[in-house]
Amino acid sequence: MSIEAAGITKRFGNFVALNGVDLSVADGRLTALLGPSGGGKSTLLRIIGGLDQPDAGTVHINGRDTTALPAQHRNVGFVFQHYAAFKHLSVYRNVAFGLEIRKRPKDEIRRRVSELLELVHLEQFADRLPGQLSGGQRQRMALARALAVEPSVLLLDEPFGALDAQVRKELRSWLRRLHDDMHVTTVFVTHDQEEALEVADEIVVINHGRVEQVGSPADVYDRPANDFVMTFLGPVTQLCGRLVRPHDLEVFTSDTADAVPATVSRLQRVGFEVRAEMIAGDEQPWAQLTRGQAEALGLQPGSKVWLRALE
Amino acid sequence: MASGRNATVLRSIAVVYVALLVFVPLVVVTSETLGAGWSVFWSAVSNEQAVTAFRLTIETAAAAVAVNAVFGTGVALLLTRSRFPGRRLLSALVDLPISVSPIVAGLALILVYGPVDGWLGPYLHGAGIDIIFALPGMVLATAFVSLPLLLREVVPVLAEEGVDQEQAARVLGANGWQRFVRITVPTIRPALLYGIVLTLARSIGEFGAIRVVSGNVSGAGQTQTVPLLAVERLERFQPGAYQLAFILMITSMLTILVVFFRRESLAGA
Amino acid sequence: MSSLVLPVRDVARSAPPVRVNDQDISGAARLSRGSALGLGTAVLWLSLLVLLPLAAVVVQSFGGGLGGFWASITRPGALNALKLTIGSSLIVSAINSVMGTLVAWVLVRDRFPGKRLLDLVVDIPFALPTIVAGLVLLGVYGAESPVRINLLGSPIGIVIALLFVTFPFVVRSVQPVLLALDREAEQAAACLGASPPTIFRRVVLPLLLPAIASGAALSFARSMGEYGSTLLISGGLDGARVSSMYIYQQIQSFDFAGASATATVLLAVSVLVILGLEVLQQVAARRG
Numbered sequence: 001m002s003i004e005a006a007g008i009t010k011r012f013g014n015f016v017a018l019n020g021v022d023l024s025v026a027d028g029r030l031t032a033l034l035g036p037s038g039g040g041k042s043t044l045l046r047i048i049g050g051l052d053q054p055d056a057g058t059v060h061i062n063g064r065d066t067t068a069l070p071a072q073h074r075n076v077g078f079v080f081q082h083y084a085a086f087k088h089l090s091v092y093r094n095v096a097f098g099l100e101i102r103k104r105p106k107d108e109i110r111r112r113v114s115e116l117l118e119l120v121h122l123e124q125f126a127d128r129l130p131g132q133l134s135g136g137q138r139q140r141m142a143l144a145r146a147l148a149v150e151p152s153v154l155l156l157d158e159p160f161g162a163l164d165a166q167v168r169k170e171l172r173s174w175l176r177r178l179h180d181d182m183h184v185t186t187v188f189v190t191h192d193q194e195e196a197l198e199v200a201d202e203i204v205v206i207n208h209g210r211v212e213q214v215g216s217p218a219d220v221y222d223r224p225a226n227d228f229v230m231t232f233l234g235p236v237t238q239l240c241g242r243l244v245r246p247h248d249l250e251v252f253t254s255d256t257a258d259a260v261p262a263t264v265s266r267l268q269r270v271g272f273e274v275r276a277e278m279i280a281g282d283e284q285p286w287a288q289l290t291r292g293q294a295e296a297l298g299l300q301p302g303s304k305v306w307l308r309a310l311e
Numbered sequence: 312m313a314s315g316r317n318a319t320v321l322r323s324i325a326v327v328y329v330a331l332l333v334f335v336p337l338v339v340v341t342s343e344t345l346g347a348g349w350s351v352f353w354s355a356v357s358n359e360q361a362v363t364a365f366r367l368t369i370e371t372a373a374a375a376v377a378v379n380a381v382f383g384t385g386v387a388l389l390l391t392r393s394r395f396p397g398r399r400l401l402s403a404l405v406d407l408p409i410s411v412s413p414i415v416a417g418l419a420l421i422l423v424y425g426p427v428d429g430w431l432g433p434y435l436h437g438a439g440i441d442i443i444f445a446l447p448g449m450v451l452a453t454a455f456v457s458l459p460l461l462l463r464e465v466v467p468v469l470a471e472e473g474v475d476q477e478q479a480a481r482v483l484g485a486n487g488w489q490r491f492v493r494i495t496v497p498t499i500r501p502a503l504l505y506g507i508v509l510t511l512a513r514s515i516g517e518f519g520a521i522r523v524v525s526g527n528v529s530g531a532g533q534t535q536t537v538p539l540l541a542v543e544r545l546e547r548f549q550p551g552a553y554q555l556a557f558i559l560m561i562t563s564m565l566t567i568l569v570v571f572f573r574r575e576s577l578a579g580a
Numbered sequence: 581m582s583s584l585v586l587p588v589r590d591v592a593r594s595a596p597p598v599r600v601n602d603q604d605i606s607g608a609a610r611l612s613r614g615s616a617l618g619l620g621t622a623v624l625w626l627s628l629l630v631l632l633p634l635a636a637v638v639v640q641s642f643g644g645g646l647g648g649f650w651a652s653i654t655r656p657g658a659l660n661a662l663k664l665t666i667g668s669s670l671i672v673s674a675i676n677s678v679m680g681t682l683v684a685w686v687l688v689r690d691r692f693p694g695k696r697l698l699d700l701v702v703d704i705p706f707a708l709p710t711i712v713a714g715l716v717l718l719g720v721y722g723a724e725s726p727v728r729i730n731l732l733g734s735p736i737g738i739v740i741a742l743l744f745v746t747f748p749f750v751v752r753s754v755q756p757v758l759l760a761l762d763r764e765a766e767q768a769a770a771c772l773g774a775s776p777p778t779i780f781r782r783v784v785l786p787l788l789l790p791a792i793a794s795g796a797a798l799s800f801a802r803s804m805g806e807y808g809s810t811l812l813i814s815g816g817l818d819g820a821r822v823s824s825m826y827i828y829q830q831i832q833s834f835d836f837a838g839a840s841a842t843a844t845v846l847l848a849v850s851v852l853v854i855l856g857l858e859v860l861q862q863v864a865a866r867r868g
Contacts, residue, residue, distance in 0.1 A: 051767050071770040078771040084764035088786040097782075098772035142768070149772060317776060318690055325686040326698060328679055332744055334701050339726055340719040386622045393615045403854060404626060410850035411634070412805025413710075414824040415843040418831060419633030422640055422840070430636055455629055487614055516709025519807035519824065523831060538711040538808070545715070545812065556715045563707040570703055 001062045001152035001185045002027045003048060008057035010043055010209075017043045018054070019209040025202075027062075028183045030176070032190055032200035036232065040209040041189045042157050048187065049155045050074045061153060077146030077184075081158040083138040085130035091117070091141050092126040098149035116144040119178075136167040143175075147184070156188035160195070172199055193233050197221060205229050237285045239309055246288040248310040251276065253297055259306035264299055274299075280307060341560075344553040355551030356558060360533065360540060364555075368536040371446065371521070372514035375453035379510050383461040384503065388495070391469040408458045416455045417523025424448060444526040444534060452520035457513040461506030465499050473498040505573050512566040516559060518542075634847065641840035652841030660818070661826035662845060664735060668822070669803035672742040673796045680750025680799075681792055687751070688758040706748050710808025717741050718812040733817030741809045746799040753795030754788055761787060790864040794857055801853040804846055 003025040010018040018040045025031045033041040046052040048059055050071030058067045066074050086094050093100075095116055099109045117123045120140040130138050139159060146154060159175070160168040176199045179186055190196050196203050197217045205212040205220060205228075213225040224230035227243055236243045240260060252259055262280035269275075274294040277286045285307060289297075299305070344352070355361065389395075390402055408416065424432045424442040435442060442448040473495060480490045496503075518538040525534035529543065537555055545552040642649050652658060687699055705713065721731040721740060731737030761784065769779045807824040814820035821829075823842050830839035 049771060051771070071767070072773055072775060074771070075773070076771055078768060080764045080768060082762070082764060084762060084768040086765055086769070086783055087762070097769065097774075101773050101778060101782075145768070145772070321682060322686050322690050322692060325683045326694075329683060329698060329701055329747075332740075332747060333704055336716045336720045336744070337704065340716045343719060343726070382622065382625055385618055386626075389615060389619055389622060393612075393619070395619060401622075401626075403858070404630060406854060407634075407850070408630060410801045410805070410854055412807060412824050412827075412843075412846050412850075414807050414827045414831075415637065415805065415846055416633075418827060418836075418839055418843055419637045421831070422636035422836065423633045428836070430632070451629060455633075458630070512707060516712070518709065518711040519828075523828065538709055541715065542711060542812070545718075553715060553719065556712045559709050559712045563704075563709060563712070566707045567700060567703050570707070571700060 003153060003185060003187065004058075004060040005044070005048060006058050006060075008044060008047060008054045008059070010040075010047065010052065010054050016209050018047075020057070021206070021209065021211055023048075023204060023211070025185055025187055027185055030179045030186045030188075030199065030201045032188055032196035032203045033206055034190055034193060034196040034203050034232070035206040035212075037191055039207045041191075041206045044206065045155050045157050045187060045189050048153075049076045049078045051078070075149065075151050075153075077149070077151035077154040079139070079142050079146050079154070079156040079159050081161045083130070083135070083142050083162075085138055085142065087130055090127050090129060091122060091133070094130065094141055095145045095148050097145060102149070112148060113144075116148055119147075120144045134167075135163045136171060139163065139171065143178075147182070151184065154184045154186040156186070158189050158191070161190075168195075175199060197233070205232065207232075235288070237287070238283055239280065239285045239307060240283075242309065244285070244309040246275075246286055249285060249287040250308045250310055251287050251289065251293075251297060251299075252306040252308070253303070254306065256306050256308060259308040262305055262307050264301055264303045264305060266301060267294070267299060278305065278307065337560075340553065341557065344557045347550075347554070351550055352554045352557075355544075355554035358551075360529070360535070361537075361551070361555065363533050364535050364537045364540040367446075367449075367533065368515055368538075371449045371453050371536060372511055374446075374450040375457060375514045376507055376510045378450065378454045379457060379461050380503070380507055383458070383506065384465060384499070387462050387465040387469055387499075388491075391466060392474075405462055406459050408455050411456075413452075413456055413517065413519030414523060417452055417520040420448060420452055420455065420520075420524050424451070443524050444528070446534075448524040449521050449534065449536070452524045453514045453517050456517055456520050457510045460509045460513060461503070464502040464506035464509070468499050468502040469495075501573075501576075505569070508566060508569050512563060515562055637840045637843050637847065640836055641844040643837055643840075648837065649841050649844070652838045653845060655838065657821075657826055657829075658823075658838065658842050661821050661823045662842065664738065664821065665804055665823040665846075668735060668739050668742055669800050671739055672746055672803050673800040675743060676746055676750045676799045677792050677796045680747065680795060681754050681788065684751045684754035684758055688755060702748050702751050705745050710745065710806070711811075713745055713809040714741065714812040717744060717809065721813060722815075731813060733815040733820050735820055737813040738810050738820050738822060741813050742803045742806060745806060745809045746802050749799040749802065750792060750795030753798070754791045757788055757791040790860055794860055797853050797857055797860075801850055804849050 003023065005021065005023040008018050008021045008023075009016070021040070021044060023033075023044065033044060035041050043052060047054050048061075050066065050069060050073075054067070058065060060066065061074065061076070071078075086097065089097070092113055095113045096109050099112060104112075113126075114123070117126055120143060122137060122140055122144065125133060125137065125141075130141065133141065143156075143159075156175075160171050163171065172195055175188075188199075200217060202214065203217055203220050204214050207228055213220055213229045215223070220229055221233050224233060230236055230243050235246050237246045237249065238244070239249065250259075255261075260280050262278040262285065264276055265279050265284075266277040267274060268277070269291070272291050274289045274291055275286055276289060276294065276299060277284065287307070289299075297303075297305070356365075386401070386405060390398060390405075411419075421429065421443055423430045424435065426432045426436040426441065426443060429443070432443065440447070442451065476494050476498070477490050480494050485493065516538060517536075521536055522539055522542075525536075525539070527539055527543070528534040535543065537559060541552045541555040541559075544550065544555070641652065644651070653662065683698075683702065687695065687702075708716075717737070717740065718732075719725075720727065721729050721737055723730055723732050731740065766779050766783055769783045770776075774782065805824055806822070807828070810820075810822055811825060814822070814825060816825075823846055827839045827842050827846075830836070830842070
């Protein structure tokens with residue numbers, strides 16, 4: 001079930017949320033829409049899901065034009081940041097909702113719901129109300145609920161945004177493993193670049209309603225299309241007017257070809273890494289070194305070094 | 312969320328229902344009243360009986376408001392700042408008058424304060440205090456039916472706010488009265504004022520309970536308030552009922568405006 | 581989240597009971613001497629104003645024992661009045677439950693010019709003195725009706741009067757709950773394949789029920805005791821005499837026992853409604 005969105009434009013009053021955005025997701029892939037808040041990623045996701053209508057552009061799901069089709073008929077699974085649980089229904093009834101709507105026989109529902117509850121490890125909470133679950137449990141329930149109707153496409157809007165850091169990391173890798181097992185075409189929205197890099201097959205970087213770059217995690221991290229993508233995806237520092245990754249900055253203790261002279265101004269130990277802040281002319285680049293590297297170079301505040309950006 | 316057509320249907324039903332039920336009757340009556348002409352209007356509201364009725368209405372309402380403001384604030388403070396057995400019972404008791412029919416309220420007061428057969432009435436009558444068929448009874452009846460109104464506005468505010476400031480003030484050396492005047496009253500002032508407006512509106516418009524306890528006296532020693540007078544005019548086929556009712560209606564419209572602005576300010580805050 | 585306490589403080593005779601259970605009170609301290617005095621005064625005042633008079637009604641109605649009480653309320657006049665009162669109150673509460681929810685829905689979810697005016701008009705029955713309502717309704721539905729509908733002395737006139745007066749209860753009770761609903765849950769239901777009517781029935785309505793019930797209960801209690809607005813349209817005729825009018829009539833005839841008996845029935849209904857609302861609030865609070 002592939003997704004093709006072409007020329008999507010959406011305005012809210014005077015504010016242009018999306019400006020002629022194209023998106024292409026191949027069948028079975030796990031794609032992240034990554035970008036800063038307000039950039040348009042959630043709007044795009046909701047348009048794909050049928051929760052909002054675009055002002056211009058088309059959406060095709062598996063070749064079928066769904067642009068004018070309401071969410072009800074798109075068979076798209078949607079998971080919300082704040083769970084959107086049915087507060088008055090038990091976990092079981094929540095997950096069974098889509099199947100009950102479709103008037104499936106009771107035993108089929110029971111089988112499928114049990115299957116899914118096992119999948120998300122919520123079997124013993126089947127009779128609880130969502131209000132009695134933790135955030136992470138509620139989100140797992142929401143996922144099970146969305147998967148129950150065997151959607152052609154799964155959309156997740158900042159699914160782990162409301163959860164604690166630890167739970168977020170756990171659910172992140174759990175989502176990746178789930179996708180590896182189930183192969184449902186999945187698109188998720190996040191503003192956390194670490195999350196996108198860790199989980200997705202492909203990353204679409206969106207900023208101010210425009211697509212900045214589309215590529216694999218390695219692509220967008222190592223070969224960013226522009227300064228914005230580079231800055232957003234990872235740490236950056238500046239040398240000779242160019243943006244460089246701090247861990248791509250080579251530090252030499254003697255003059256080397258193509259290297260720029262600099263003085264170490266500050267050394268900061270962060271865990272097993274060392275952050276070396278330097279002054280090179282009117283720039284203040286910093287390099288990320290391992291403890292071993294820093295010791296081998298014998299760096300001290302005031303040391304004279306030569307810097308070169310690794311290509 | 313509903314499709315455009317569904318939404319329009321619902322909207323039409325709602326508007327038509329409200330218009331037919333509430334709006335149209337008011338418009339019809341207002342136009343009839345005003346259409347009767349200015350001289351009818353003026354004579355209806357300026358004759359001696361009407362003027363006395365206005366005076367009585369305002370006196371009764373003001374007294375009831377004063378009584379309920381003082382005791383209402385006191386009880387609200389008790390309910391929100393102290394713990395004692397039976398607190399929930401007190402709270403329920405204070406709520407009771409809202410659900411009681413005004414006629415029952417009037418009957419209840421007569422049974423206790425009636426000068427002939429009442430539980431306490433004869434003793435009071437002997438001491439020269441007349442409650443039923445006199446102003447004090449009217450004030451009691453009005454205070455009864457409007458008892459919870461002010462409390463309900465003040466209690467939520469007291470329950471949520473002010474405790475920290477009051478404790479801070481105590482630590483700084485303020486005694487109970489100082490705390491009340493300098494901290495508590497400013498905290499509850501908007502709610503208190505709003506409660507006073509509600510109580511006043513309710514008191515001005517009270518009919519059933521006052522009809523029972525006042526004896527509905529017309530001539531000398533009149534105990535008819537404006538609502539009672541309006542009904543008497545109607546029952547005796549005399550002009551003026553709708554004109555008097557119109558005055559009452561204006562008062563309530565002003566109340567609605569106050570409610571509206573209160574809601575807006577609460578929503579904004 | 582409590583769905584029954586109206587966050588927007590409301591006009592007059594509507595708002596739900598003062599919520600004072602042990603959870604809402606912050607910083608409550610044990611009674612000091614001043615507070616104890618205040619409590620004593622408050623109790624005395626409430627006794628003189630509320631407790632004693634209401635107790636007198638109950639005592640008076642059982643003056644002739646249980647048999648006397650029963651005889652009083654089964655007298656044709658009393659019984660017919662009770663039947664009319666209870667019947668019309670039930671009908672009115674049922675209609676209000678539906679129409680009140682519908683109007684609340686339109687006020688919260690829809691947007692159109694004049695919506696604020698509609699919102700304001702909803703408050704009118706609350707603020708209007710009952711007798712003004714009575715005169716207004718008589719003017720429209722009485723003997724000289726400009727629209728040629730004469731309901732003088734008819735039970736239908738009573739029902740319309742009660743509908744007028746109790747209309748805002750359900751609307752104002754449901755509105756805040758609707759405002760606070762999680763819209764994304766409805767969107768989730770849509771993605772799962774539910775049509776808008778299905779979404780309303782399965783996702784929205786269950787969460788509104790406590791508020792609807794609360795508004796209906798208040799509407800019922802108010803209808804049972806209503807006097808001023810129904811008095812004039814009844815025209816004093818037998819076919820449209822509700823219990824409050826019957827009680828007044830008995831007071832005028834100095835039949836205090838008969839008046840008190842019916843009054844006690846009305847009081848019992850009031851108490852039951854308050855208790856019911858308390859229970860409802862507990863249930864809603866537990867579900868959270």
